[in-house]
Amino acid sequence: MLIEIFLLIVVVSIALSIVYSTIRFGISPMPSSKKAYQAMVTLIDETGSGTIIDLGSGWGNFVIPIAKRYPQRQIVGYEMSLLPCFTSTLIKHALGLKNLTLYRQNFLNANLSTASVLVCYLFPEAMDKIKNKLLLEKPGVEFLISNNFALPSWESEKVIHLNDFYKSPVYLYKINS
Numbered sequence: 465m466l467i468e469i470f471l472l473i474v475v476v477s478i479a480l481s482i483v484y485s486t487i488r489f490g491i492s493p494m495p496s497s498k499k500a501y502q503a504m505v506t507l508i509d510e511t512g513s514g515t516i517i518d519l520g521s522g523w524g525n526f527v528i529p530i531a532k533r534y535p536q537r538q539i540v541g542y543e544m545s546l547l548p549c550f551t552s553t554l555i556k557h558a559l560g561l562k563n564l565t566l567y568r569q570n571f572l573n574a575n576l577s578t579a580s581v582l583v584c585y586l587f588p589e590a591m592d593k594i595k596n597k598l599l600l601e602k603p604g605v606e607f608l609i610s611n612n613f614a615l616p617s618w619e620s621e622k623v624i625h626l627n628d629f630y631k632s633p634v635y636l637y638k639i640n641s
């Protein structure tokens with residue numbers, strides 16, 4: 465009985481923590497779909513060998529396979545939500561991924577100047593803020609790849625439409641190159 469109560473408290477705490485961060489940051493830590501991941505990898509393959517930063521790395525579903533796939537590239541994830549950030553950090557250490565760095569930090573306050581490629585799966589308001597940050601700080605980022613949400617009034621270099629019900633777009637933007 466005590467174990468059941470303990471497990472219930474753990475499950476409810478996890479659920480509350482996810483609900484809290486979803487309300488606070490405007491999006492849940494839901495990972496990109498397999499199809500979107502494949503499309504993002506296709507686009508990343510065109511971006512050379514520089515550092516890739518995931519803006520909102522969630523549970524690590526994107527940064528962990530990407531760090532394995534590109535061992536010669538530095539991969540960075542910024543994630544504000546406590547539990548997803550903690551979990552992905554545990555997995556990173558368990559797998560010994562030396563080229564992956566994870567920060568529990570708001571990417572809007574981060575220095576993105578080391579990035580060659582920014583990757584994100586966010587929401588329209590966040591895309592607006594990213595655009596303003598890029599215009600204001602001019603961090604020298606070469607590419608931005610966005611799952612589903614466009615960078616407002618910025619012309620994309622390429623769009624892959626997924627083979628799903630919505631023909632969801634994955635955008636590649638040239639920022640500086």
Ligand SMILES: C[S@@+](CC[C@H](N)C(=O)[O-])C[C@H]1O[C@@H](n2cnc3c(N)ncnc32)[C@H](O)[C@@H]1O
Nearest residue numbers: 489493495496520522526543544545570571585
């Ligand atoms: C939809 S998930 C995407 C996860 C992963 N990038 C993927 O594609 O599988 C978006 C994540 O962004 C995080 N997030 C939203 N705004 C953020 C911010 N300003 N700084 C850091 N993380 C943020 C959310 O907590 C959420 O976990």
